[in-house]
Amino acid sequence: MIELNHINVDFESKNTTIHAVRDVTLTINKGDIFGIVGYSGAGKSTLVRTINLLQRPTGGTVHVNGEDLLSLKPKNLRIARKKIGMIFQHFNLMNERTVAGNVLYALRSSTLPNLEKKRKVTELLTLVGLADKQNVYPSQLSGGQKQRVGIARALANDPEVLLCDEATSALDPKTTLAILELVKELNEKLDLTIVIITHEMEVIKEICNKVAVMENGAVVEQGSVVSIFTDPKEPLTQEFINTATHIDQALAKLAKHPSVLNIREEDSIVRLSFVGENTNSPLISSLYSKFTVTTNILYGDIEILHDTPIGNLIVTLSGTIAQRKSAIHYLAGQGVNVQPLEQIQLSDQSKVISINRDKHIL
Ligand SMILES: Nc1ncnc2c1ncn2[C@@H]1O[C@H](COP(=O)(O)OP(=O)(O)OP(=O)(O)O)[C@@H](O)[C@H]1O
Numbered sequence: 001m002i003e004l005n006h007i008n009v010d011f012e013s014k015n016t017t018i019h020a021v022r023d024v025t026l027t028i029n030k031g032d033i034f035g036i037v038g039y040s041g042a043g044k045s046t047l048v049r050t051i052n053l054l055q056r057p058t059g060g061t062v063h064v065n066g067e068d069l070l071s072l073k074p075k076n077l078r079i080a081r082k083k084i085g086m087i088f089q090h091f092n093l094m095n096e097r098t099v100a101g102n103v104l105y106a107l108r109s110s111t112l113p114n115l116e117k118k119r120k121v122t123e124l125l126t127l128v129g130l131a132d133k134q135n136v137y138p139s140q141l142s143g144g145q146k147q148r149v150g151i152a153r154a155l156a157n158d159p160e161v162l163l164c165d166e167a168t169s170a171l172d173p174k175t176t177l178a179i180l181e182l183v184k185e186l187n188e189k190l191d192l193t194i195v196i197i198t199h200e201m202e203v204i205k206e207i208c209n210k211v212a213v214m215e216n217g218a219v220v221e222q223g224s225v226v227s228i229f230t231d232p233k234e235p236l237t238q239e240f241i242n243t244a245t246h247i248d249q250a251l252a253k254l255a256k257h258p259s260v261l262n263i264r265e266e267d268s269i270v271r272l273s274f275v276g277e278n279t280n281s282p283l284i285s286s287l288y289s290k291f292t293v294t295t296n297i298l299y300g301d302i303e304i305l306h307d308t309p310i311g312n313l314i315v316t317l318s319g320t321i322a323q324r325k326s327a328i329h330y331l332a333g334q335g336v337n338v339q340p341l342e343q344i345q346l347s348d349q350s351k352v353i354s355i356n357r358d359k360h361i362l
């Protein structure tokens with residue numbers, strides 16, 4: 001378990017102080033795949049580097065498995081750090097050493113006999129799918145293969161925690177998925193706790209069970225991936241999710257759709273999001289039988305996150321104001337999150353529609 005308590009990191013530069021991390025408190029449980037998402041400069045790397053004290057916080061405490069890292073003497077800190085592996089965006093391999101040599105280097109201060117070390121290197125490279133590449137040099141590998149070496153090296157000292165700083169940012173989408181798949185497999189096989197930094201909510205959606213959203217040094221929202229995806233509270237979180245679920249693209253396309261262009265007084269455009277068993281029930285069809293409200297589905301998507309179906313629909317509801325009001329109240333009562341959408345005229349004559357969270361429905 002990792003406990004970060006009221007972490008602050010300040011950098012002094014010339015006459016100014018940069019508050020890279022502001023009062024962050026996070027608990028990462030054993031076995032979690034914990035995602036930290038945010039734009040460039042949000043403070044993600046600085047925060048994560050405090051977990052192994054590559055970055056000493058200016059304030060706050062860091063506990064890993066109950067041990068207060070800031071109180072450890074250098075020797076004990078070195079031991080504690082061995083239990084925390086790390087991988088990076090640009091792999092940081094040593095080009096003059098072979099693949100096996102790179103992994104072996106991580107065992108340089110291990111007390112294992114040489115033969116055991118060699119056996120361990122082979123075992124690790126087999127685990128990451130590179131058994132046949134032991135004697136080649138990094139320059140002969142693809143990006144995905146280089147990251148696999150990075151992972152094998154990070155696992156050399158049997159860590160309990162793996163920190164991944166933008167580990168897939170330099171890879172193409174297919175290779176990214178393969179690496180994420182491997183990370184998930186290691187989480188299950190080795191009971192590894194994993195912390196993943198990314199600027200893509202897609203990565204979070206793919207493998208994380210928990211997520212924290214960072215902005216300007218602070219964590220603005222955190223929770224389980226399912227709860228954050230179904231009910232994001234902060235505008236920044238909504239922005240990340242809309243991109244990851246392709247709602248943004250759908251909205252841009254829909255702005256030109258005839259049913260949106262010719263919207264009438266008696267129509268409302270709404271986004272419906274729902275979780276779990278609600279995705280199975282015939283809610284939409286019951287809107288007509290119950291309230292004489294006709295529904296036109298403009299966009300629909302269901303994603304499965306950790307076995308939980310999460311649905312997103314963009315629909316027009318047609319009927320009198322009273323009928324639409326009743327239908328929306330009914331949907332909300334059934335656990336469906338209903339958000340009004342609004343057409344916005346841009347200055348260049350083109351239109352977009354956007355989610356308007358502050359506006360009351362009808
Ligand atoms: N060693 C340092 N000295 C001074 N300022 C720093 C240092 N490291 C980071 N910063 C500043 O702290 C802030 C947070 O940086 P950080 O690298 O943690 O962000 P990030 O979220 O990881 O960004 P990216 O996605 O680009 O990697 C930035 O404003 C950065 O310029």
Ligand SMILES: [Mg+2]
Nearest residue numbers: 044045046165
């Ligand atoms: Mg970073």
